[in-house]
Amino acid sequence: MPSGQLQQTESRLLSLRVNSVCEKHFKDSEVLRNSTFYNEKTGTISAPMKWPKLKGNAVPSIFPGSPSYISSSSAIRESPSKKRQ
Secondary structure: OOOHHHHHHHHHHHHHHHHOOOOHOOOHHEEEEEEEEOOOOEEEEEEEEEEEEEEEOOOOOOOOOOOOOOOOOOOOOOOOHHOOO
């Protein structure tokens, strides 16, 4: 395969890897399905998103068909600054 085609294929694969995740592997609390905006005239507006997004601290933790010790229901980690207080 010529190097130009290889680079195009690699960039397509990287974009798929970055932009696509399966929400089945995340807790419902880590998936954002609605977007909320504030408008001075109308107040708070909420609308469903076309595609769900993950929260910044989301970590895949649900793996159907795997042993139970692999899928966890652990809480979100506390930041080091909160632990020090």
